[in-house]
Amino acid sequence: MRTILIPTDFSKNALHALQYAQELYKCERSCFFILHAYMDEVYGEYKTTSSEDLEERKRIKKEESEKKLDHLVGTILGNPPNPLHNFETIAVFDSLVDGINDFVNEMNIDMVIMGTKGETSDHKTTFGSYTIEVFKYLKCPVLAVPEGFEYRQPKVILFPTDYMLPYKRRELKLLGNLARKFKSEVHCLYFTDFDELSIRQMDNKKFLEGSLSDTYLSFGTTSVKNKADGIMEYVKKNEVGMLVMVNSRHSFFEDMLYRSTVDLLGLKVGIPFLVMQNLNR
Structure with a gap:
């Protein structure tokens, strides 16, 4: 239950x-x-x-x-x-x-x-x-x-990431369950100025691919500096129906949440926003 x-x-x-x-x-x-x-x-x-x-x-x-x-x-x-x-x-x-x-x-x-x-x-x-x-x-x-959002199954789930921190199976299982439930595509969006990933990033990306092997995954990049702007731009262009991010120590999301809360306040998403926690429970 x-x-x-x-x-x-x-x-x-x-x-x-x-x-x-x-x-x-x-x-x-x-x-x-x-x-x-x-x-x-x-x-x-x-x-x-x-x-x-x-x-x-x-x-x-x-x-x-x-x-x-x-x-x-x-x-x-x-x-x-x-x-x-x-x-x-x-x-x-x-x-x-x-x-x-x-x-x-x-x-x-x-x-x-x-x-x-x-x-x-x-x-x-x-x-x-x-x-x-x-x-x-x-x-x-x-x-x-969000206020006034009418329930509908998202065709696209956006998962912004920098591939820097290892994921936990628990959080990826939740993302996979939602994607299968909705029959959604999961779009991983990487914010970077570089073309190549480090060895650590490649390992984390492979783990992500393996954990979500039974869902449709696509990988994109953006060089937009402001994370909120980059997310909003992608949401509008790709008919994203749900935003998913992971909160963990020194993570992409923590950077928005703690160091630049203004970014989060400026993230005017009109879609459901799922924050998964990579923290000890």
């Missing part, structure tokens, strides 16, 4: 991500855990220093969150409901990132699916600050679903 975690702040974007998850796994036995972290709601409005008042506010917010979660499940259940799907709700007094991370580790979650923006996010950006924090720190695959 698939175990899928969907964080929610009860925004339209979060609801959309939940509906996308249902469609993505409609033919698979799945348990969807819907999580709401309400710590910021307690401290955001709390002014007094009385511990009794604080505990009362925590109790009230917990009850409110649980009621909203129950209502949400009632809203998204089909008529008739999908017999392959189960839903569980969790209201936690924690920050969003810590709440997600703890639950992922506790339940060995297969994937987190979330919206790209929450209720309070800047509408000029593609990714809200919480989504970027989850990308950074969660040791689990994270699929971010």
Whole structure:
């Protein structure tokens, strides 16, 4: 059974991500855990220093969150409901990132699916600050679903890489499963100014080819300096339906995520974005 975690702040974007998850796994036995972290709601409005008042506010917010979660499940259940799907709700007094991370580790979650923006996010950006924090720190695959994106099977999955770091079979298995599920082509895009690969890069590329041998693979290069611009250009020219990147120490994606978060904020992809984690779990 698939175990899928969907964080929610009860925004339209979060609801959309939940509906996308249902469609993505409609033919698979799945348990969807819907999580709401309400710590910021307690401290955001709390002014007094009385511990009794604080505990009362925590109790009230917990009850409110649980009621909203129950209502949400009632809203998204089909008529008739999908017999392959189960839903569980969790209201936690924690920050969003810590709440997600703890639950992922506790339940060995297969994937987190979330919206790209929450209720309070800047509408000029593609990714809200919480989504970027989850990308950074969660040791689990994270699929971010853009606002308003309608579910469709991607004909092309774009996998930007520099071939510098060894891949793990676990992450490539997930990519291969998605490609077979969708019957998609996987396009590997290499950002470089050079024509030849180093021995290390060739070994990593061979491992990639071997791990995805039963999927259609194509390999391309680009000399565009700005990674976000290069990705966006390729997405538009090749009808890419999903973007996949790997987060690991000193990786291509980490460079965008940590050293140049502006690049990620400028990556205005209108397609689902899967971040796989090459981190110890």
